[in-house]
Amino acid sequence: MEKRRKVVHTPRRKEAKITLVNPRGQLPAIHQIPMAPRLDSLDGKTIYIVDVRWPYTHQFLEEVRSIFTERYPRTRFVVKEKAGSYGEDDPKLWAEIKERGDAAIVGIGH
Amino acid sequence: MGVPTAPLELEVFASLADMYRGLVGMPYHRITYIPNTVSRLSNQKCREYILGNDPITGRSVVAEIVEVLTKPLSKEAKRAGLLERPEPRLIGPDTEENLQRLFLENKWTDFLPIVLPTKERVARMLKGTSHKLDEIVGELRAGYEAGSYNVETVAANAVMAGAKPEYMPVILAMAASGVPAIATSTQSFARMLVINGPIRREISMNAGCGALSPFNQANAVIGRTATLMSMNLGRGGVPNLTFWGTQGNNLNYNHATFAENEEELPPGWKPFHVQKGFGSEESIISIFHGYGLWHWKNTFEEEHHKGILRMANWILPSGEYKSGYSLLLDPIVAEALVEEGFSTKESLSEYVYKNSLLTLEEFWQYHLVEGMSLPAGQKGIEPYASWLKQPKETLVNRYRNPEEVSVFVVGGRTNAFWQGGDWRLIGSFSIDEWR
Numbered sequence: 001m002e003k004r005r006k007v008v009h010t011p012r013r014k015e016a017k018i019t020l021v022n023p024r025g026q027l028p029a030i031h032q033i034p035m036a037p038r039l040d041s042l043d044g045k046t047i048y049i050v051d052v053r054w055p056y057t058h059q060f061l062e063e064v065r066s067i068f069t070e071r072y073p074r075t076r077f078v079v080k081e082k083a084g085s086y087g088e089d090d091p092k093l094w095a096e097i098k099e100r101g102d103a104a105i106v107g108i109g110h
Numbered sequence: 111m112g113v114p115t116a117p118l119e120l121e122v123f124a125s126l127a128d129m130y131r132g133l134v135g136m137p138y139h140r141i142t143y144i145p146n147t148v149s150r151l152s153n154q155k156c157r158e159y160i161l162g163n164d165p166i167t168g169r170s171v172v173a174e175i176v177e178v179l180t181k182p183l184s185k186e187a188k189r190a191g192l193l194e195r196p197e198p199r200l201i202g203p204d205t206e207e208n209l210q211r212l213f214l215e216n217k218w219t220d221f222l223p224i225v226l227p228t229k230e231r232v233a234r235m236l237k238g239t240s241h242k243l244d245e246i247v248g249e250l251r252a253g254y255e256a257g258s259y260n261v262e263t264v265a266a267n268a269v270m271a272g273a274k275p276e277y278m279p280v281i282l283a284m285a286a287s288g289v290p291a292i293a294t295s296t297q298s299f300a301r302m303l304v305i306n307g308p309i310r311r312e313i314s315m316n317a318g319c320g321a322l323s324p325f326n327q328a329n330a331v332i333g334r335t336a337t338l339m340s341m342n343l344g345r346g347g348v349p350n351l352t353f354w355g356t357q358g359n360n361l362n363y364n365h366a367t368f369a370e371n372e373e374e375l376p377p378g379w380k381p382f383h384v385q386k387g388f389g390s391e392e393s394i395i396s397i398f399h400g401y402g403l404w405h406w407k408n409t410f411e412e413e414h415h416k417g418i419l420r421m422a423n424w425i426l427p428s429g430e431y432k433s434g435y436s437l438l439l440d441p442i443v444a445e446a447l448v449e450e451g452f453s454t455k456e457s458l459s460e461y462v463y464k465n466s467l468l469t470l471e472e473f474w475q476y477h478l479v480e481g482m483s484l485p486a487g488q489k490g491i492e493p494y495a496s497w498l499k500q501p502k503e504t505l506v507n508r509y510r511n512p513e514e515v516s517v518f519v520v521g522g523r524t525n526a527f528w529q530g531g532d533w534r535l536i537g538s539f540s541i542d543e544w545r
Contacts, residue, residue, distance in 0.1 A: 015206075015207075016205070016206075017202065017203035017204055018203060018206060018228050020201045021200060021232040021265070022197055022199055022200060022263070023218060023338070023342040024257070024342050025197070025249075025257025025259040025344065026257060026258050028255065031190075031191075031192055034190050035114075035136060035138065036113055036114050036115070037183070038179060038182055038183060039180050041180060042176065042180070047179070053481065053485060055477050056149045056150045056477075056480065057149050059148075060151065060156040062153075066157075067157065068172070084489065085482040085485050098111055098112045098113055102113060103115065103179045105117075105175055106116070106118065110147045110149060
């Protein structure tokens with residue numbers, strides 16, 4: 001009779017586990033802002049078209065005004081350049097739009 | 111603004127716009143996209159884009175804009191609230207293999223091999239500074255929001271880069287500066303990091319032969335850490351989301367980090383940090399913004415100062431978008447310039463400033479001048495306001511002052527070569543504060 005060979009099961013070596021220090025910085029909480037109520041229609045409204053002043057893009061915003069004026073003759077479209085360069089805020093313009101406008105189209109980044 | 115607003119954006123930035131509206135607290139804001147950049151685009155082509163379709167939705171651009179302004183909001187869009195996003199202090203426990211994969215898949219590395227920041231390794235790195243691990247160091251904004259961090263988090267990035275504990279004061283000085291090494295711009299810029307003072311020798315930096323090449327641990331790792339910190343602390347560096355440099359910049363791997371060869375300065379030539387008002391025994395890191403370095407072989411003049419002036423005229427004029435010119439001179443070149451009559455670094459800077467001129471006609475044509483100096487002039491800011499009234503043939507200085515021309519001595523005397531580039535100084539920061 002053949003001698004049975006003893007089978008020895010070697011336990012699988014557990015891979016070591018390590019703990020790391022997180023290299024990521026902390027981020028601030030996000031405040032969700034409720035969006036402004038929408039218009040019922042464009043008729044009779046004043047819509048500002050804001051040029052954010054990326055170099056050599058003003059012609060695009062003028063074409064937006066031209067096309068929207070053609071299509072929505074009962075709406076007033078006003079093109080305004082934001083003051084300063086493309087990266088600067090313009091609180092005066094936002095205040096003007098809030099006071100005298102009903103909505104805004106804003107562009108364009110590049 | 112408080113009124114319905116329809117933003118217009120380019121298709122290529124859709125992923126960014128999607129992320130950004132969440133960051134500013136308006137995740138439900140609707141945005142209309144057009145196919146491509148409109149900068150310098152003809153009126154006819156602009157009309158085609160406006161009358162065409164949004165490339166993402168396939169719907170009419172005009173109809174979408176009207177819908178953004180008029181379609182009633184969902185309940186979610188009318189909500190207010192606060193969303194906290196804390197990062198855990200520790201990651202794991204897990205196997206090394208899994209953690210390496212986690213870091214790569216989350217884009218927390220520069221895709222070169224990293225040293226995992228185990229608690230033990232970070233503890234050893236912290237011995238390089240007297241500052242406590244939970245001390246807040248500062249904020250970096252390399253993406254669209256600023257991340258804040260403490261000494262321990264900075265140390266974790268230093269471990270990843272392969273730093274030694276003795277580099278920590280330099281790395282902490284960079285982290286405390288608030289200057290990210292990379293940013294979101296479509297321009298692919300980089301930083302140049304120049305170290306002055308005793309720390310150079312203490313951590314065995316290279317200021318001689320091959321100083322800008324990958325042949326020295328401190329030079330290599332300090333610059334590398336700058337990028338890792340910008341990615342991890344400053345939340346930048348993800349292409350098409352938080353990094354938009356259309357081609358990228360190879361200098362982002364290590365940011366032209368070198369030590370000035372103060373020991374080889376000719377008599378009368380001061381170390382850069384001393385020029386900026388620091389004591390010679392202070393250790394300082396100076397951080398520059400720019401794009402690249404050109405070798406002297408792109409000029410042909412026999413006298414070095416003439417070649418230096420030729421290269422100076424390639425640089426963007428400095429205006430509201432500040433520019434600068436930096437010279438990296440081998441010690442042999444510095445000595446030759448003294449013989450050419452430049453007994454101080456300042457006299458060389460003055461020479462370049464006075465002689466690098468351009469007409470107003472040329473000045474106003476530069477892209478970043480049109481975008482920044484022109485609106486400044488229109489707002490009445492000088493000298494641009496006056497320049498708008500002057501004839502186009504009027505000559506003006508390319509640089510705003512001689513200090514925008516920075517001069518360094520670095521190199522190992524193997525030849526009379528120099529390099530120059532469009533580097534302007536952002537600031538010089540104390541390393542000693544972080545010992």
